[in-house]
Amino acid sequence: MSDPSRASIDVEVRYFETDAMGVVHHANYLVWFELARTRLCADSGRHYADIEADGYRLVNTRVEVVYRRPARYGETCRVACWIDTIGSRSLGFSYEVSRDGQVLVTGSTEHLWIESESGRPCRMPEPYRVPFLRLAGQEP
């Protein structure tokens, strides 16, 4: 086992994402997490859009976010994402949003593999097993 792979993206704060307090509204960090998760999946050679095309979904079952410092319009933030748990039917991701090396927000999400047609939970589909285990730093 080695450290999990991290995807890092730079996100420019959108005016639309600010609120009347003059800072990024707290709901938008979930959207940034998703962007970083998309990049991490793409890094494994499988875009999340492929997962859907293959007949599966990774449904969000839990989200936790801790807010330390706000981000503002005019700033660009770095969002890192990595896998922290792999279950037989589930995946857990962790996130860190920072600006100039200072941590603003951290979080985690849990997801369940679902077969689109039946809408029922399923085992991690075979074509994703090795790529995701590699991302997680676990030798398959």
Place this chain on the structure above:
Amino acid sequence: MSDPSRASIDVEVRYFETDAMGVVHHANYLVWFELARTRLCADSGRHYADIEADGYRLVNTRVEVVYRRPARYGETCRVACWIDTIGSRSLGFSYEVSRDGQVLVTGSTEHLWIESESGRPCRMPEPYRVPFLRLAGQEP
């Protein structure tokens, strides 16, 4: 021909919808327009969700919005919607957002009937013809 039917809904400003200027961000009015349009369609006896279940879509082809005065958190606005043009394959809606009788924003949208399966434009589906002509104030 008579006046078109108007649907009116009350929308409470969401904190999420405000921006760093302390007012509702201009993109959100399109979302409010859509809420009022949903209500107008429902008033005809056909929810927009039925249109999709029946295998059709009403795709947005054009939007125009004029902003006169801002709305703020803590306020509730009234959004009115009515049909202003019916073509053989298209529909046009108009909108007015007001607060305490004062007009804040006006707008219009144009839509095309699309058959979901083929993705191609089509004539207004028969089950919608009479209800929509009635909404438009045109005797069928």
Place this chain on the structure above:
Amino acid sequence: MSDPSRASIDVEVRYFETDAMGVVHHANYLVWFELARTRLCADSGRHYADIEADGYRLVNTRVEVVYRRPARYGETCRVACWIDTIGSRSLGFSYEVSRDGQVLVTGSTEHLWIESESGRPCRMPEPYRVPFLRLAGQEP
């Protein structure tokens, strides 16, 4: 001590809130939570907009959401909110989103009282102490 007061609001799913899975995107529940929290504060006789006008902010420091079942366009959901913890400088709220009595999503948020001018944490401002203790079911 008695049970905390609950505010309940009905939220009609907006088309804008759905995603390509055909369900409400998970980030939107934070926006619904905020709407219900706004109503709960208003029920205490103090609108959240007053808090800002008085020179204070209730800043989000933590969010947790558990997703059980999805909501879809065409549906109306009930969102309940109540206070579950009151600290000297903090407030904790809990939430439940349901549809026809079936629980879809639950969650909690933690907030810190901030003095707007200094940007620093402060004790719960005196004018809010009694109303919020009453909301929490704690006799002041």
Place this chain on the structure above:
Amino acid sequence: MSDPSRASIDVEVRYFETDAMGVVHHANYLVWFELARTRLCADSGRHYADIEADGYRLVNTRVEVVYRRPARYGETCRVACWIDTIGSRSLGFSYEVSRDGQVLVTGSTEHLWIESESGRPCRMPEPYRVPFLRLAGQEP
């Protein structure tokens, strides 16, 4: 007079931006327009955040969008923005969203210069006159 300067940015479609039709919801293009406008202003040497810090606002007074083809999750779009009219108190911008050279969406926005303190329209502030005339391709 020469051609106006164009700012071009690449925008990766966010899952959050898709709707139940499986495409980018039409309201999000206003947000993309704003991102490209931010970049164009930054290219002039003046970030839009500076305008606010200097005590001014560029308030949206009108928006028009024409939708030709949809964008989908998994795609990256190019958004171009340029100034098309400069009035003594107003600015007009045009936009084009494309993917692989194919135009998806076009639009325009109109803005009014506002003095933040008074909330009243004002002439284009002196420090912005030359940079914006240059962006517009008009020799100052």
